[in-house]
Amino acid sequence: FVLHLATKNHRSHPTYSLPPGNLGIPVIGQTFSLLHALRTNTDDRWFRARIKRYGPVSKMSVLGSPTVLLAGTAANHFIFTNEDLILTQTRALRSLLRRSILTLTGDKLKQVRSALQGYLRPEMVRRYVGKMDIEVRRQLKLNWVGRSTVNVLPMARNLTLGVICSVVFGEEAATIVDALGTDFQLLGDAILSFPVNIPFTRFGKGMRSSAKIREAVRKFAKKREESLLEERCTISTTDFVTYMLILRSKGAHSITLEDIVDNVMGIIIGAHGTTSALITFMMRHLANEPDVLAKITEEQDEIANKKGTDGALTWEHVSSMKYTWRVALETLRTVPPVFGSFRTATKDIEYQGYHIPKGWKVFAAQSITHMDSRFFTEPTKFDPSRFEKRSSIPPYSFLPFGGGPRMCPRTEFSRVETMVAMHYLVTQFRWKLCFKDEAYKKDPKPTPVFGCPVELELREPYNDL
Numbered sequence: 001f002v003l004h005l006a007t008k009n010h011r012s013h014p015t016y017s018l019p020p021g022n023l024g025i026p027v028i029g030q031t032f033s034l035l036h037a038l039r040t041n042t043d044d045r046w047f048r049a050r051i052k053r054y055g056p057v058s059k060m061s062v063l064g065s066p067t068v069l070l071a072g073t074a075a076n077h078f079i080f081t082n083e084d085l086i087l088t089q090t091r092a093l094r095s096l097l098r099r100s101i102l103t104l105t106g107d108k109l110k111q112v113r114s115a116l117q118g119y120l121r122p123e124m125v126r127r128y129v130g131k132m133d134i135e136v137r138r139q140l141k142l143n144w145v146g147r148s149t150v151n152v153l154p155m156a157r158n159l160t161l162g163v164i165c166s167v168v169f170g171e172e173a174a175t176i177v178d179a180l181g182t183d184f185q186l187l188g189d190a191i192l193s194f195p196v197n198i199p200f201t202r203f204g205k206g207m208r209s210s211a212k213i214r215e216a217v218r219k220f221a222k223k224r225e226e227s228l229l230e231e232r233c234t235i236s237t238t239d240f241v242t243y244m245l246i247l248r249s250k251g252a253h254s255i256t257l258e259d260i261v262d263n264v265m266g267i268i269i270g271a272h273g274t275t276s277a278l279i280t281f282m283m284r285h286l287a288n289e290p291d292v293l294a295k296i297t298e299e300q301d302e303i304a305n306k307k308g309t310d311g312a313l314t315w316e317h318v319s320s321m322k323y324t325w326r327v328a329l330e331t332l333r334t335v336p337p338v339f340g341s342f343r344t345a346t347k348d349i350e351y352q353g354y355h356i357p358k359g360w361k362v363f364a365a366q367s368i369t370h371m372d373s374r375f376f377t378e379p380t381k382f383d384p385s386r387f388e389k390r391s392s393i394p395p396y397s398f399l400p401f402g403g404g405p406r407m408c409p410r411t412e413f414s415r416v417e418t419m420v421a422m423h424y425l426v427t428q429f430r431w432k433l434c435f436k437d438e439a440y441k442k443d444p445k446p447t448p449v450f451g452c453p454v455e456l457e458l459r460e461p462y463n464d465l
């Protein structure tokens with residue numbers, strides 16, 4: 001019956017054939033096999049084996065949906081620019097984040113994206129450098145200084161949650177982060193789970209945390225709305241919630257208070273899991289690559305000397321961190337925080353002579369090209385110099401932030417945040433991995449199995465943070 005449903009559209013289009021491959025056992029299909037590959041970090045091998053067997057276009061069934069796997073630069077271009085393929089999140093994410101930027105489509109999506117683009121536009125991000133500097137130093141003093149071992153991933157998550165919340169909630173951020181830090185983590189963990197709401201399952205815990213976070217954000221948003229009505233907030237109030245409420249009062253969008261709450265959650269989830277994975281894996285690479293660490297230290301020490309111990313980092317300092325950003329890009333190439341994404345065909349589509357029926361999912365395995373020797377010579381080698389000449393990287397072969405109209409709207413924010421964090425980590429500390437070859441899984445973000453513990457030392461001479 002499931003196969004009948006899955007192929008019925010195809011029958012009315014006899015000119016094209018469905019892609020090769022198989023849909024496996026009804027409903028289950030290749031779900032467990034793919035999840036297992038992700039959780040053992042063997043997904044690259046898993047995808048390559050399929051591509052070798054069926055070619056770059058093949059059909060499978062994942063999370064209950066018939067799905068076409070597309071791989072390669074042409075496929076990336078096709079997926080990210082095709083208006084008939086709409087971004088689709090897992091059922092779990094749709095239940096956890098409801099009507100947020102990650103799940104909206106059409107006019108509502110346009111309104112939220114344009115508000116977010118305005119709120120985090122480059123000149124605003126420049127203004128946030130000082131805020132980020134304060135939050136990064138606060139976090140390092142609180143969780144790093146004075147410890148001989150640190151688990152990098154959870155600490156990087158605290159740090160990036162602190163940074164995004166300081167921007168989204170303004171001065172009330174610290175209270176919210178302290179109260180809800182664990183809940184944001186449980187919510188993030190539930191994104192790739194089976195959406196059956198049973199207590200103590202990943203999804204069940206994620207739903208409970210989602211409700212708790214939503215309640216706290218709703219309270220915050222209502223307070224801001226009341227202040228605005230009483231004219232106690234001005235246009236200069238910089239938290240995201242107030243910004244959205246002010247835009248609405250000016251008629252710039254028609255997003256309800258409840259939608260603002262869901263979007264705040266969506267932005268925080270979009271922001272903190274990705275950037276914390278980048279910071280964690282940069283630290284891991286630096287521990288294994290002494291030459292890269294020496295070069296990055298030279299760059300950052302020079303900036304520290306210019307800045308002096310009391311001053312905060314400025315936009316000009318961040319802009320001069322050229323080598324550090326190349327190390328970040330090479331980290332994003334080798335360990336992309338987002339390995340792929342789902343789209344849904346809103347009508348029958350043809351690609352390279354194959355038929356993709358309306359309603360089917362398309363899986364964009366966009367990061368497969370990152371490890372393809374046709375685009376990156378010696379792809380397993382960690383070599384930041386590849387990014388010295390960005391023009392030498394073929395189009396659609398390097399897509400850590402996605403592409404097209406749904407591309408990550410805040411790459412600049414994550415660049416500045418990562419540069420500020422790396423400045424203080426590199427100038428203040430030295431670290432050694434407790435497990436040199438610690439395995440990691442994709443859950444769905446890359447996650448070292450022990451959280452990347454390191455032995456930490458303060459550098460000499462130590463500058464107070």
Ligand code: HEM
Nearest residue numbers: 270271274275278337338341400401402406407408410414
């Ligand atoms: C290293 C850091 C980051 C990486 C690698 C990353 C990567 C991505 C990718 C791959 C997408 C999806 C594109 C698609 O499937 O078409 C995305 C979407 C998104 N990202 Fe990021 N991101 C990062 C940081 C951030 C930050 C700091 C923010 C917010 C301040 C953010 C907010 C979002 C939002 C809201 C979306 C959804 C956009 C939409 O659906 O229209 N991301 N990101």
